[in-house]
Amino acid sequence: MKYIISGTDRPGSNTLKISKFIQSIYKDLGEDVEIMDLQELKKHLHGDLLYGTPSEGITPYLQKVLSSDGLIVVSPEYNGSMPGILKYFIDHMKFPDSFEYRPVCFVGLGIMWGGLRPVEHLQGVFGYRNAFIFPERVFLMNVHKSVDADGQVIDATAKSLLIKQAQGFQKFTQALSGAGLDANSFIAKKLQLAPK
Template sequence: MKYIIAGTDRPDSNTLKVSKIIQGIYKELGEAVEIIDLKELKQHLHDDIHYGKPSEALQPYINKVLGSDGLIVVCPEYNGSMPGILKYFIDHLKFPESFEYRPVCFVGLGAMFGALRPVEHLQGVFGYRNAFIFPERVFMMNVFKIINAEGQLTDELMKSLLVKQAKGFQKFAEALKTYKLDANSFIESKKST
């Protein structure tokens, strides 16, 4: 299963609204994906002060990442970068297996530049951790103007870009899996040796 990481803990965030829109797109494409809402796990990030030794309450979220067929990271721009909670969550994930050979794609949410900077920062982090980064990123400019009160996307161009990304990311992840180049295949091959 793929997971969407809603990369903020802000209540009633556009990030979670967009994550739900993306989840709906994947459902229309015949694939169930789940959302990891950082607002839900926020209370558990401070249960244990040692990186790499998560609390029992945090473990289910870590297991989702470790078993995922791919990650869709939805990231708003906070002060020119990613939200601190997203980086803090990443820092709690096992190294290297959390991202190594795992397909990942990015959707940025912001004002004028659609979160170009935080997505580029994330690409550096995920690249360092040897993830397979899908090259088609989506940058949602002025996101607060294109999401209505009901949480629906009103911009058809943005919707078409999200659909195009989802279709491409499905093919990308499936190709890696077919040739056993993805993280889960890599982990299985290590177990059998």
């Protein structure tokens, strides 16, 4: 299963609205994808937060990443980068299994530049850890004008770009999996080779 990471903990965010819209696109393409809402994840963050020792509440989210066929990361721009909660979540992901050969695509949300900066930062992080980055990124400028109160994308160009990305990312993940080059294939091979 693919997972959409709704990359902010802001209540009532456009990020979650866009994530739900993307989920509906995949459903129309015949694929169920699940949203990981970082606002929900935040509820599980309390006490001493130590990297490498995630709390029980965050562990199910991390397990979803480890089993995913691909990740769709939707990130707004906060102060020229990604939201802190998104970076915090990324920093808890198991190395190298969460990243290495994991297909990932990005949607940036912003005002003037459409979330270009956080997407470029995310590409650097995932690329450094050897993820397979789908090259067709989507940048939604003036996102507050692109989506209505019901979460429907009303901007025709934005809608077209999101649909095109989803169609391409489906083919991308299928091609990698079919050739045995995706993260799940590599993890399965490692388990077969592990001493018993």
